[in-house]
Amino acid sequence: MSARYYWEEGNGFDSATAILAGDEAHHLIRVMRAKPGDEFLLFDGKGFEYRARATEIGRGSVRLQVVETREICNDPEIELSAAVALPKGDRQKWLIEKLTELGVRRFIPLEVERADIKTDDGVLARLRRQVVEASKQCGRSRFMEILPPMPRREAAAACRKESDCEPLCMLAHPISDGEFGQWSFRDFLSRGFQDGRWTMAKHLFLAVGPVGGFSDREVREAVDDGWPILDLGKEVYRVETAAITAAALFLHLGD
Amino acid sequence: MSARYYWEEGNGFDSATAILAGDEAHHLIRVMRAKPGDEFLLFDGKGFEYRARATEIGRGSVRLQVVETREICNDPEIELSAAVALPKGDRQKWLIEKLTELGVRRFIPLEVERADIKTDDGVLARLRRQVVEASKQCGRSRFMEILPPMPRREAAAACRKESDCEPLCMLAHPISDGEFGQWSFRDFLSRGFQDGRWTMAKHLFLAVGPVGGFSDREVREAVDDGWPILDLGKEVYRVETAAITAAALFLHLGD
Numbered sequence: 001m002s003a004r005y006y007w008e009e010g011n012g013f014d015s016a017t018a019i020l021a022g023d024e025a026h027h028l029i030r031v032m033r034a035k036p037g038d039e040f041l042l043f044d045g046k047g048f049e050y051r052a053r054a055t056e057i058g059r060g061s062v063r064l065q066v067v068e069t070r071e072i073c074n075d076p077e078i079e080l081s082a083a084v085a086l087p088k089g090d091r092q093k094w095l096i097e098k099l100t101e102l103g104v105r106r107f108i109p110l111e112v113e114r115a116d117i118k119t120d121d122g123v124l125a126r127l128r129r130q131v132v133e134a135s136k137q138c139g140r141s142r143f144m145e146i147l148p149p150m151p152r153r154e155a156a157a158a159c160r161k162e163s164d165c166e167p168l169c170m171l172a173h174p175i176s177d178g179e180f181g182q183w184s185f186r187d188f189l190s191r192g193f194q195d196g197r198w199t200m201a202k203h204l205f206l207a208v209g210p211v212g213g214f215s216d217r218e219v220r221e222a223v224d225d226g227w228p229i230l231d232l233g234k235e236v237y238r239v240e241t242a243a244i245t246a247a248a249l250f251l252h253l254g255d
Numbered sequence: 256m257s258a259r260y261y262w263e264e265g266n267g268f269d270s271a272t273a274i275l276a277g278d279e280a281h282h283l284i285r286v287m288r289a290k291p292g293d294e295f296l297l298f299d300g301k302g303f304e305y306r307a308r309a310t311e312i313g314r315g316s317v318r319l320q321v322v323e324t325r326e327i328c329n330d331p332e333i334e335l336s337a338a339v340a341l342p343k344g345d346r347q348k349w350l351i352e353k354l355t356e357l358g359v360r361r362f363i364p365l366e367v368e369r370a371d372i373k374t375d376d377g378v379l380a381r382l383r384r385q386v387v388e389a390s391k392q393c394g395r396s397r398f399m400e401i402l403p404p405m406p407r408r409e410a411a412a413a414c415r416k417e418s419d420c421e422p423l424c425m426l427a428h429p430i431s432d433g434e435f436g437q438w439s440f441r442d443f444l445s446r447g448f449q450d451g452r453w454t455m456a457k458h459l460f461l462a463v464g465p466v467g468g469f470s471d472r473e474v475r476e477a478v479d480d481g482w483p484i485l486d487l488g489k490e491v492y493r494v495e496t497a498a499i500t501a502a503a504l505f506l507h508l509g510d
Contacts, residue, residue: 235356
């Protein structure tokens with residue numbers, strides 16, 4: 001795949017003028033040594049790619065003329081909204097990179113009782129930058145959306161509002177004594193995978209708890225709300241492992 | 256889960272004497288401030304856990320008396336052998352950590368045409384240390400085995416020899432023009448998941464290529480060997496993402 005440059009203001013129009021600044025311009029000027037007339041591939045993270053020709057190379061910015069606009073539809077068929085209690089440091093970056101690669105539609109830093117981390121605007125901005133970087137790498141054309149931090153019910157309501165499709169809501173929680181009636185991935189398959197197709201909801205909302213897991217009260221509330229509890233098995237997964245595993249499992253059930 | 260200490264020489268015997276040195280002893284002495292009579296949980300990475308009582312605290316070692324031995328069987332039902340062209344740096348560490356958490360049985364650094372990295376004894380020793388660390392964290396009782404680097408056919412033969420179970424061998428390769436007859440995960444499900452159970456081989460061998468993928472020749476040779484080509488979808492996954500995704504998918508098909 002050839003390099004793609006992020007054009008924030010792209011909106012799907014043909015024949016527009018694109019002005020890139022910052023890191024994107026730096027790469028074009030210093031690394032690619034762009035000259036007027038050179039062609040590059042831009043994308044806007046909203047599902048459009050642009051073939052564009054450099055017209056003017058400034059000191060820290062590049063002006064390009066769009067010569068072709070293409071709408072790219074490579075979102076997975078399954079729409080996954082992931083609300084995850086953010087892990088710390090590098091694990092956070094990895095989580096976002098992998099969920100972006102896997103094709104998760106939207107991400108919400110989940111507010112939980114055993115909160116580990118404060119999610120302020122700086123953190124959200126960093127998560128969004130990581131989505132841009134990972135998308136460039138893996139070829140995603142529509143960014144994973146980062147919503148502000150919310151507790152479980154509000155997060156599910158926000159995702160319901162943003163989608164055409166009513167979500168099947170789940171809570172990931174490791175096996176305990178079975179009192180919550182956990183479902184394994186196989187249980188989901190047995191119910192939902194019929195005649196070679198996933199026949200349950202095409203929009204899934206998944207909540208993943210912090211280090212130490214959801215509190216009993218949080219799990220019980222989800223059960224009372226009628227949410228199935230997804231049990232990912234005997235090993236104790238780290239937060240990012242649970243989220244990545246569940247995303248891999250459900251996103252690969254679609255076309 | 257309470258902390259577990261790695262006892263390399265454990266072999267499933269009761270009433271043995273365990274001597275821990277190095278990092279394990281350091282943690283017991285400096286962090287836990289172990290005193291004679293204190294009880295700790297040891298594990299040997301071969302499937303046994305030991306309740307053991309400290310009898311002597313040395314300067315850099317701790318002697319313990321095993322008071323109870325338990326065999327722990329929490330390997331996934333599906334046996335997965337993963338042969339992966341090692342990525343670099345942090346990505347390598349992440350790959351090993353996640354495959355350990357997911358319960359992969361054995362790992363082989365895959366020798367490929369577009370080799371990215373030299374896997375010497377130092378690298379193998381580091382990978383094994385990472386398996387130990389990740390196993391402590393996630394509660395695995397049997398270590399993911401790290402085999403020496405090998406090309407594809409030799410790796411599959413080595414895994415066949417180590418297992419009671421004939422492996423179904425696959426090569427992960429991103430979609431191209433379909434000339435190799437790729438299978439999606441859904442194709443595997445359609446064929447192998449019947450009446451709520453995985454009915455195909457319980458031992459899977461998966462080869463994952465380097466950055467840039469397997470060469471056409473490598474893919475064609477695998478096809479000629481009768482290996483199905485696993486297509487993980489439209490996005491371009493990084494090496495570690497492909498391996499982790501495939502491991503998540505197949506390991507969750509078992510009990």
